[in-house]
Amino acid sequence: MNIVVLGPGAIGSLWALSLHNAGHSLSLWSRNGHHQSTLCLDTLSPVTLVNNDAEKLKDADLLLVTLKAPQVETAMQPLLEQIDPDCIVVLMHNGMGTADIVAELLPNNPLVLATTTHGAYRPEPNKVQHTGVGITQLGGHNEKGKQCQFLAEVFDHALSTAQWHNHIEQALWSKLAINCAINPLTAINQITNGELAADSYRSTLVSVVEEVAQVMNAEGIVTDAAKLEETVFNVIQATAKNHSSMQQDIVHKRPSEIDFITGYLLQRAQTHNIAVPHNTALFEQIKLIEQSWKSS
Ligand SMILES: NC(=O)c1ccc[n+]([C@@H]2O[C@H](COP(=O)([O-])OP(=O)(O)OC[C@H]3O[C@@H](n4cnc5c(N)ncnc54)[C@H](OP(=O)(O)O)[C@@H]3O)[C@@H](O)[C@H]2O)c1
Structure with missing residues (x-):
């Protein structure tokens, strides 16, 4: 899949690198404005990913949003016109209340909510440590999102265990x-x-x-x-x-x-x-x- 990770901090970098290693085409959208980011997961070789590329965003099949909850609305507002209506949007953060905001901003997109107990720590901007193995649960927020059960397999293949939840x-x-x-x-x-x-x-x-x-x-x-x-x-x-x-x-x-x-x-x-x-x-x-x- 063509995947963009919006907010590649600790948990976003962990997922970006895991999805990249699973064979997906990954790019990042961060607020540093650089065209590329080199990230290193634990002791694995560093990986260079494209950053803030509008074409990649337009072509994305999946936008994985790993911002903190209070950052979601502000970060997504300027990107709305570049997100294809078929692009699946996955919100992965602690707390609740952003789903209704995003559903209003992007009413036609499949919207999926996720929660994870994996632990990630970013000791330096380009390094991420997988500090705890956990479980990720995903489930649809709107009708189109509820049809995205296949995502559980995509996420599970990249970083196990991921499960689909019918009542997320x-x-x-x-x-x-x-x-x-x-x-x-x-x-x-x-x-x-x-x-x-x-x-x-x-x-x-x-x-x-x-x-x-x-x-x-x-x-x-x-x-x-x-x-x-x-x-x-x-x-x-x-x-x-x-x-x-x-x-x-x-x-x-x-x-x-x-x-x-x-x-x-x-x-x-x-x-x-x-x-x-x-x-x-x-x-x-x-x-x-x-x-x-x-x-x-
Ligand atoms: N870390 C964990 O182990 C863990 C585990 C489970 C759940 N969670 C949850 O996952 C969410 C993310 O946590 P985290 O630890 O990954 O936080 P984080 O490291 O602060 O990641 C958030 C990222 O979003 C970026 N960002 C902020 N505003 C942005 C914007 N306008 N455009 C693009 N990027 C922007 C931040 O950029 P800067 O780098 O410039 O600040 C940062 O890289 C939180 O809700 C957290 O509670 C975290």
Whole structure:
């Protein structure tokens, strides 16, 4: 396939190189404006890929968007006229809320949503390390997107395991629940995921997850708060040494993905008239930290 990766950061470079190694014709679209990028995955030989080539974008069968959620709309706006209506658009990021924006920007394109638990780290702009093997789930957001099941095989062949999910919103909400629990608390307290296992965080974590479960049920996503809590505590244990992406964003004074994680939950809770005080408090604390950078 002709594939363009928009936002080739850590996770985008991992996928770009994996899809290139699987035999696809890969190019990148980044904000550095260079015509070529040389990327190196782990100890493999460096690969040079074309960057920001309008012809490649027009010819793309697949646009893989690996931007952070808050970057999606701004990055896609100037590209709309160059994206063919048959080009499949895959959004792969943490958080929710961009699908409706992109569906409005590109109403005729097949739209697929993806979530991955692979880990990638970019120690230098041209280097990417595959830090954790995970699972990628993909599923259609609109009718045309739902007909793209073959993509699971394309992604699985490049970087296993990838699976098609007929109700991708279910998988995205489960990931959102984990992110709502782990990300703000680790960012506010500047701790590793594992430190959340301390008793002092337990009641907040349980309340946060119970609120998310209530909103999920109102959204028609069948879930059970007790099971969701168990999943969150399992993830805390399994990723004990990791720093969450929000903890990293806050320590480096980069805008976090809070609007598309807890912020999305708050929006949906408001629609259903559900009170979510614990999540609201965490949202406000992250916003206060982000605002404090502007005034300093
Ligand atoms: N890294 C992981 O292990 C991992 C795992 C699972 C999920 N995720 C999720 O995947 C998403 C991406 O994460 P990441 O770690 O790959 O972040 P990242 O390294 O910051 O990648 C985002 C990339 O988008 C680029 N970008 C920003 N604005 C752009 C624009 N207007 N046009 C073109 N490119 C633009 C950034 O450019 P610059 O390089 O110039 O900043 C950066 O290279 C996040 O939602 C994250 O939560 C990450």
